[in-house]
Amino acid sequence: MAAFKNSLRLRAALLSLLIFAAIVGLWQIATQPVAGSGTAAVDPEYAKLVGVAAATGSKSAMPTPADVGATLWKHLLDPFYIRGSNDKGIGIQLAYSLGRVLLGFALAALVAVPLGFLIGMSPLVYRALDPFIQVLKPVSPLAWMPLALYTIKDSAISSIFVIFICSVWPMLINTAFGVAGVRKEWLNVSRTLEVGPFRTAFKVILPAAAPTIMTGMRISVGIAWLVIVAAEMLVGGTGIGYFVWNEWNNLSIANIITAILLIGLVGLVLDQVLAWLAKLVTYPE
Amino acid sequence: MQQQQRPLISVEGLSRRFGDSGQTPVFEDLWFGVDRAEFCCLIGHSGCGKTTILNVLAGLDQPTEGAVIVDNREIDGPSLDRAVIFQGHALLPWLTVMGNIAFAVTSRWPSWDRAKVRDHAAKFIELVGLTGAEGKRPAQLSGGMKQRVGIARALSIQPKMLLMDEPFSALDALTRGMLQDEVLRICAATNQTVFMITHDVDEAILLADRIVLMTNGPGAKIAEIVVNTMPRNERHRNDLHRHPQYYAIRNHLVEFLVNRSRAFDQEIAEHGYDPRRLKLVKPGLAAVNPPAEVVPLTTGRRQ
């Protein structure tokens, strides 16, 4: 059985490698410089945008896998340099984004977990707040951006606010759901032992609802990491989203692809950390 | 102040109705008591309201009418003096065996330090024979082991009385027998007052000093109270059926569960009924002289 499982894992890894090779191969073929096709009619707008050389095809603006590899390597060798406000290492940019996400996420958790507790424990509060949650939850977090910029007047704090607002809903809803779903018999145990409300909240309700709360946090972090790129594209200044936008203006597709890869990897790590935390608090019934 | 001799637990005119006032109550106008150091069993069919009564006694549920007086004071909520062993074992699944019992112990004695709590908890884990399983989570335990943890948790707070809701009904016969013996031994040793729900006739005869018979709901009543005239020291699980009084008591209980519990209104019409002055019956004594006629053995439950 174990051997079979191992072989399955091995075969899956081989297949992944094969798919990777195929993608890189196709990519390589598609970006081969095409010799002697420089006279095709080119939309002048497009030419202006991507540069004449690229538009006429003598050298594609689309980098080859090797180009991207070289760029990635260059970034990894020196991720934390700072050369002026518009030229910072990709590691620095990722750190900015990560910092905003974690700050916004932490603030959201500070609000969502206690409020979710209240909603989960009191049917009155639940009914009173439900319409607000239902209306605000589906709003794209970026729609808040102008409002945030206008009221806060600080682009860095505004993007943190946007992260806050997008990560608050899943945590709020999951906490309320988890707290409301705590088994009556566990609460009765606590009542027959004359346990006070605070000890009951921390020793019974919180551990009972913890797996559901952690699921909400995992969803929230995922959404926050999606949103931060867009938010930073809007407000500019620093961060991986700004980096991507800046490289688009520089027309450095290799840098953009590198950033995409790194955004994916950081997102993966965030998700795995939350999954690991969730596993710590789950209990078998 | 009513200084007349009240039992430790005194149930006075208890009714409980769910829903609006048009509905028939689950049970109505119950009057009975449990004396200090007595083992009292409540027997009745599924759904007649036994758990509801226990919840009221525990202070987890409020009666629609009437009151429960414990130690001459009306109860107004749960208390550490009344430990509950729940129908489902109700262990906290994220805590270990030790953690579950320690939770109860710290609730009882908040000022105790960790070591003292653990020592105390360990004593009760040993009492129910679970030494070695302290670090296990409930999910890793068998049904019988979980029930033992529930018992240890209830006993560890050294309550004045134990309220048990069918603590053994989910167990196989062998485990059930072992646990019954243990509970009997522990209760005798600590002089516990016990109120226990069951629908197992033999369990009631083995454990109880008095057996409260409840009719079928809705509108359930207490029909009568059967005194178990078999002395505690003559009740042994393995030769219970050899005791001269056994079949008489058993037949009386089975007869009640099979026939009388659902036709009790008819009985009231014929013989009258005062819920405040329940009949105390001693079928065992009647059997000692004239030989008991043996009713064919049926189980306590309706088929």
Ligand SMILES: Nc1ncnc2c1ncn2[C@@H]1O[C@H](COP(=O)(O)OP(=O)(O)OP(=O)(O)O)[C@@H](O)[C@H]1O
């Ligand atoms: N919270 C509630 N709301 C409405 N009805 C209830 C509630 N709790 C219990 N009942 C009703 O009260 C009746 C008695 O329930 P209870 O759980 O006390 O029965 P029981 O005698 O303990 O049965 P069993 O032997 O199966 O455990 C049932 O008909 C049940 O439907």
Ligand SMILES: [Mg+2]
């Ligand atoms: Mg019940």
